Amino acid sequence: MKQLGGILAxxxxxxxxACDRAPETPSTDAEAAVAEPAxxxxxxxxxxxxxxxxxxxxxxxxxxxxxxxxxxxxxxDVRSAWKEPLQGEVPDDYCHALRPQGSQxxxxxxxxxxxxxxxxxxxxxRIAAPGGGKVGMSLGQLQTLYPERGDLMPHKYDERGHNLxxxxxxxxxxxxxxxxxxxxxxxxxxxxxxxxVDYVEGCS
Numbered sequence: 001m002k003q004l005g006g007i008l009a010x011x012x013x014x015x016x017x018a019c020d021r022a023p024e025t026p027s028t029d030a031e032a033a034v035a036e037p038a039x040x041x042x043x044x045x046x047x048x049x050x051x052x053x054x055x056x057x058x059x060x061x062x063x064x065x066x067x068x069x070x071x072x073x074x075x076x077d078v079r080s081a082w083k084e085p086l087q088g089e090v091p092d093d094y095c096h097a098l099r100p101q102g103s104q105x106x107x108x109x110x111x112x113x114x115x116x117x118x119x120x121x122x123x124x125x126r127i128a129a130p131g132g133g134k135v136g137m138s139l140g141q142l143q144t145l146y147p148e149r150g151d152l153m154p155h156k157y158d159e160r161g162h163n164l165x166x167x168x169x170x171x172x173x174x175x176x177x178x179x180x181x182x183x184x185x186x187x188x189x190x191x192x193x194x195x196x197v198d199y200v201e202g203c204s
Contacts, residue, residue: 063130063174063191066108066120071174071193075115090115095196095203111196111203119192121202129176129189131166137186139164142178156200158182165198 060067068081075090078098087105088098090112098110107127111119125135132145139162143150146166155161160182168175175197178189190197 059128060108061120061122061127061129061191063168063176065117066110066191069110069117069120071117071119071191073117075112075117078110078112078117086110095199097203109202111192111199113196113203118196119190119199121188121190123188129178130191131176133176133178133186133189135186135188139180139184139186142180142186146176155179155181 065071065073068083069078070081073081079086082100085101086098087101088096090096090098093114095111095113098112099105100107106124107122109121109123110117111121122129123135128134133142139152142164146164149167149169151165151167153163153165155163158181162180164178164180166176166178174191174193176189176191177197179187181187
């Protein structure tokens with residue numbers, strides 16, 4: 001009995017010592033090994049939107065026509081496409097000029113020959129030619145805009161003036177002809193087919 005009592009006493013002592021032991025503290029190395037939670041994804045729709053730049057507004061003048069008109073169109077198609085009355089008569093196949101009415105009366109002159117649109121003329125600084133040339137620009141500015149295709153020619157009536165004749169990119173295309181006065185400024189320009197683009201007096 002004494003032996004059994006000693007064993008029981010030893011067991012109780014061991015149990016009590018286990019209860020008094022302090023819990024182990026996790027090491028700092030173990031804490032560092034725990035991966036940090038991933039950053040939360042931003043809410044949908046919060047990313048900055050990238051808007052494309054708006055294209056620059058293009059004027060009515062083109063190498064192949066003007067506004068709704070296309071070079072080479074028949075007189076009937078020209079009147080139909082313009083949708084407003086045009087001043088001028090075209091009684092035959094010879095060269096004749098038509099002008100818009102109303103607010104565009106001074107904007108452009110349309111040349112009709114063989115009952116087809118073959119050229120248009122601009123004499124104001126409100127409308128830019130294809131490529132950017134305008135009335136009021138200097139010869140130097142034009143040569144910067146048309147560096148490789150511009151041929152400088154003498155003016156027929158102004159001995160100090162010139163014409164800058166801009167050749168088309170593709171053979172058979174329309175030309176641009178800038179009239180430049182003795183002060184070196186553009187006074188008018190025209191776009192058209194050959195030979196009509198070179199009519200100095202227009203339809204006169």
